[in-house]
Amino acid sequence: MIIVTEKSSSLPVKNYLQDLKPCAHGGLIRKSSQNYGIPESEILDASASLNPFGTPFDHKWSQLNLDVLLAKGLEKLEQYPDNRYLEYRKAAAVFIGMGMTYENIVPGNGSTEIIRLVAECVINEGDMVLIPRPTFSEYEMQCKVMGASIKYIDQEDILDPDDKLLDEAKMIFVCNPNNPTGKLLLKEDIDSLAKKCASHDTILFVDEAFIELADPEQSVAYLVEGNDYLFIQRSLTKAFAIPGIRMGFGVASKNFACVLNNARLSWNMGCIADIVATALLSMEGGVNSQYLRESRAFITKERQFLMDKLSRRGFKPFESSVNYIYVDISSLPLDSSELSQRMASKGVLIRDCSSFQNIGKDYIRIAVRNREENERIAATIRTVIYEWGREQAKIQLEENITTASKCGRMGSNKECAYYPCHFEGQDCTFCFCPFYPCEDERTGGTWVESSSGGQVWSCLDCDVMHQEDVVDDLLSVFTREGLNEKSVKKAWNEVVESKL
Ligand code: SF4
Numbered sequence: 463m464i465i466v467t468e469k470s471s472s473l474p475v476k477n478y479l480q481d482l483k484p485c486a487h488g489g490l491i492r493k494s495s496q497n498y499g500i501p502e503s504e505i506l507d508a509s510a511s512l513n514p515f516g517t518p519f520d521h522k523w524s525q526l527n528l529d530v531l532l533a534k535g536l537e538k539l540e541q542y543p544d545n546r547y548l549e550y551r552k553a554a555a556v557f558i559g560m561g562m563t564y565e566n567i568v569p570g571n572g573s574t575e576i577i578r579l580v581a582e583c584v585i586n587e588g589d590m591v592l593i594p595r596p597t598f599s600e601y602e603m604q605c606k607v608m609g610a611s612i613k614y615i616d617q618e619d620i621l622d623p624d625d626k627l628l629d630e631a632k633m634i635f636v637c638n639p640n641n642p643t644g645k646l647l648l649k650e651d652i653d654s655l656a657k658k659c660a661s662h663d664t665i666l667f668v669d670e671a672f673i674e675l676a677d678p679e680q681s682v683a684y685l686v687e688g689n690d691y692l693f694i695q696r697s698l699t700k701a702f703a704i705p706g707i708r709m710g711f712g713v714a715s716k717n718f719a720c721v722l723n724n725a726r727l728s729w730n731m732g733c734i735a736d737i738v739a740t741a742l743l744s745m746e747g748g749v750n751s752q753y754l755r756e757s758r759a760f761i762t763k764e765r766q767f768l769m770d771k772l773s774r775r776g777f778k779p780f781e782s783s784v785n786y787i788y789v790d791i792s793s794l795p796l797d798s799s800e801l802s803q804r805m806a807s808k809g810v811l812i813r814d815c816s817s818f819q820n821i822g823k824d825y826i827r828i829a830v831r832n833r834e835e836n837e838r839i840a841a842t843i844r845t846v847i848y849e850w851g852r853e854q855a856k857i858q859l860e861e862n863i864t865t866a867s868k869c870g871r872m873g874s875n876k877e878c879a880y881y882p883c884h885f886e887g888q889d890c891t892f893c894f895c896p897f898y899p900c901e902d903e904r905t906g907g908t909w910v911e912s913s914s915g916g917q918v919w920s921c922l923d924c925d926v927m928h929q930e931d932v933v934d935d936l937l938s939v940f941t942r943e944g945l946n947e948k949s950v951k952k953a954w955n956e957v958v959e960s961k962l
């Protein structure tokens with residue numbers, strides 16, 4: 463029997479969890495497919511920042527065979543995993559090098575579980591946690607579950623937080639390279655911050671989930687021995703493009719790692735994840751394996767290609783060190799939610815960054831993909847902006863026709879910054895032309911190269927739509943018949959055609 467109670471503050475959960483909101487993430491392929499009726503296979507997900515070079519299993523020379531590994535894992539299906547995860551931890555220690563041993567490694571079922579484990583072990587209800595925004599949303603989510611109070615600081619202030627603030631803070635999170643901005647901090651800078659935090663008994667949690675795809679030389683894992691106030695997080699999800707199998711690990715001093723390993727959920731990684739992750743981390747060369755070196759080179763090349771495509775009117779992409787690009791769209795008339803929804807309706811998912819610590823709706827994040835996919839992202843942005851522009855033009859045109867049908871044609875709009883865009887004395891009623899793009903060069907219109915690539919119809923040399931008599935004749939058609947496909951055809955044939 464299920465007892466359904468009204469949502470009340472007396473739910474049997476900790477008070478501070480009553481209004482906990484779920485964390486927003488990208489990768490909403492199924493939801494978008496359902497929302498827009500696009501088969502999942504045709505959806506391009508540029509909202510989840512996975513290695514665009516594919517998985518190592520896609521590259522024969524990696525000598526890794528997924529079927530073999532899955533079979534090996536399934537052989538252990540009927541036994542509990544060895545909760546020490548020694549093979550995995552040894553492989554992780556060798557993978558990052560820097561003098562680490564398996565005793566420094568804490569295995570985890572992906573990033574979120576590791577963040578939760580550290581929060582569980584260090585946060586007491588009411589402790590204050592410092593979060594530099596914008597950044598990965600799971601830090602505050604997991605700390606809130608433990609009853610922490612969250613204090614935001616700006617990313618710019620991350621390397622030199624106020625001493626008084628650090629005195630109050632139990633923990634501070636640094637994502638490096640940062641998600642969603644893509645900015646990579648240098649190890650020397652994090653080294654000084656780590657020392658400062660330790661001197662204030664504040665734990666520095668450094669999330670290096672993307673560092674293999676940026677510059678692993680900037681990892682500060684080498685600092686953990688001798689600093690019990692430092693924790694490094696690593697993930698296999700992004701670097702090896704396998705988010706479906708949850709695999710990650712933490713790096714800490716032997717003392718700190720020992721406590722975390724004792725406190726972590728028993729058997730927190732399944733047999734498949736254990737086997738597959740150990741094999742991935744054991745590829746020759748570790749963070750400098752052929753797969754990861756070629757991945758970084760591929761990302762650098764494709765990121766530059768996408769940056770060039772995104773550097774268009776209304777888009778200000780930030781310099782990035784990794785496989786995603788943070789874009790300021792504050793000068794675009796569409797906000798991040800509308801833009802990402804319109805892109806999703808075309809089967810291309812991008813990340814609306816308004817869910818990152820309430821930073822507003824002026825930012826999007828786009829994952830770098832392969833050339834063909836990056837072309838599709840750029841083309842879809844062009845289409846979405848063009849269609850939005852056409853919708854606005856239609857709205858404005860309908861308004862102009864409604865006004866003109868009451869008050870007569872608009873005349874010369876001398877207030878307009880672009881007046882006269884055609885000729886002195888021009889009539890501006892049809893600033894937005896009902897026939898656009900007429901593709902009829904007799905008008906003076908022509909196809910030109912657009913700044914964002916591709917061709918666009920230019921009306922710069924078309925005067926016919928701004929001649930008073932033409933405007934009057936067109937208005938009489940549209941006032942009588944309304945503005946629709948049929949009336950537009952009629953107006954062209956009856957009014958414009960004779961003028962060409
Ligand atoms: S060229 Fe003239 S008629 Fe053709 S779409 Fe442009 S403004 Fe309209």
